[in-house]
Every structure is written in structure tokens, then in C-alpha cells.
Amino acid sequence: MKKVLNAGSGPVNPERLQRTFRNGGWQEVRMDVDPRVSPDIVGSLEDLSPVADRSFDAVFCSHSLEHLHPHDVRSALRGIVRVLKPDGFALITSPDLEPIAALVAQGRGEEIAYESPLGPITALDMIYGHAASIERGNYFMAHNTGFTDERMARLLLEARFDEVLLIKGNCYDFYALALMPQADKPQILTELRNGGLDFTE
Numbered sequence: 001m002k003k004v005l006n007a008g009s010g011p012v013n014p015e016r017l018q019r020t021f022r023n024g025g026w027q028e029v030r031m032d033v034d035p036r037v038s039p040d041i042v043g044s045l046e047d048l049s050p051v052a053d054r055s056f057d058a059v060f061c062s063h064s065l066e067h068l069h070p071h072d073v074r075s076a077l078r079g080i081v082r083v084l085k086p087d088g089f090a091l092i093t094s095p096d097l098e099p100i101a102a103l104v105a106q107g108r109g110e111e112i113a114y115e116s117p118l119g120p121i122t123a124l125d126m127i128y129g130h131a132a133s134i135e136r137g138n139y140f141m142a143h144n145t146g147f148t149d150e151r152m153a154r155l156l157l158e159a160r161f162d163e164v165l166l167i168k169g170n171c172y173d174f175y176a177l178a179l180m181p182q183a184d185k186p187q188i189l190t191e192l193r194n195g196g197l198d199f200t201e
Contacts, residue, residue: 002058006028008033008062017060031051034140046076059080077156092176095127096148108123118132153166162183175197
């Protein structure tokens with residue numbers, strides 16, 4: 001059984017884990033900064049010290065890194081490299097500032113861009129964090145930085161990943177696949193394609 005660290009998992013919700021990791025061959029370990037969501041590990045991405053070196057086959061970050069301050073993103077990515085096995089990989093998804101900025105430039109920053117499990121999402125939600133959640137007192141939902149796919153790729157390579165592949169998502173987001181030096185790229189690409197993410201397009 002391979003192990004995936006779901007970093008910034010939020011509440012227990014199997015549907016939030018990317019389909020690749022829900023095929024029965026993966027054990028999910030949930031990590032979150034908010035103890036109220038009962039994670040397996042209470043902690044933040046900028047300090048992965050509670051996680052042992054080379055202990056995970058994959059790290060999954062879904063809309064997590066944008067909650068960090070810019071200076072903490074680099075330490076978070078270095079930490080992800082440290083906890084991954086030499087043949088592991090990271091799968092990261094984040095709002096994509098490029099199309100989001102286009103909405104703002106068109107005067108559509110407060111229009112509903114899409115519907116999510118949290119409710120309607122605007123461009124301003126994608127930039128600053130989910131306003132309705134923050135209004136209810138969940139300040140963990142605030143965003144402190146943002147990414148284009150180009151910035152994410154550059155930061156991942158600076159963190160010493162061997163190779164980075166990117167694809168655009170369907171909701172003003174992107175996916176980044178970051179491979180460790182000994183990763184079996186064809187096998188990983190096949191697994192991800194079977195899980196609905198095709199990095200070969």
C-alpha cells in the first residue's frame with residue numbers, strides 16, 4: 001500500500017482526494033492546520049517537521065499553498081521534497097491567477113465564476129480566500145499568496161524537483177505534477193490519466 005500525504009486536507013471528505021488516490025492502492029494520511037477537522041497530523045505546510053524524511057510516495061496539495069505567505073511557500077516545497085521518497089511525486093492544484101485577473105480586469109470580480117461545495121465562488125474569493133467562510137470566523141480560509149502556472153513551476157524546480165508538468169483545470173485553476181529524480185514517469189502519468197488527469201495532452 002502506497003502512502004499519500006493530503007496536505008491541507010480540510011474535513012474528512014473522500015471526494016476531495018483526487019481520484020488517482022482512491023483506487024484502493026493508496027493509504028491517505030490527512031494533515032491540516034485546523035485541529036477542528038480532526039486530521040491525522042495537526043500541522044502546516046510551512047513546517048513539515050512532524051513528518052519523517054522519505055516517508056511518502058506522494059504528496060497531494062489541493063488549494064493549500066495559496067494560504068501560506070510568499071516566504072513560507074519555498075520552505076513548504078522544500079519540506080515536500082524532504083518527505084517524499086526518491087521515486088515519489090507531488091500533485092498540486094491551485095487557483096490560476098492569469099484567468100482570474102482577466103475576470104477582475106473585465107469588471108467581473110464579484111460575479112459568480114462557478115459553484116463549489118462551499119457555494120458560489122467569485123474571482124475575489126479565488127484571490128483573497130472564500131469570503132463567506134472568513135466572515136464566519138474561519139480565518140484559515142484566507143489566501144496570502146497566489147500563483148500562475150509559470151510561477152508554480154519555477155518554485156517547484158527551485159525546490160529541487162527533477163521535472164514539473166502542468167495542465168489547466170476547469171475552474172480557474174491548474175494542476176502541477178512535480179517528479180522526484182527516481183520517479184517512474186510513465187507509470188505515474190498512467191495512474192493520473194486513469195484518475196482523470198492527463199498530463200500528456
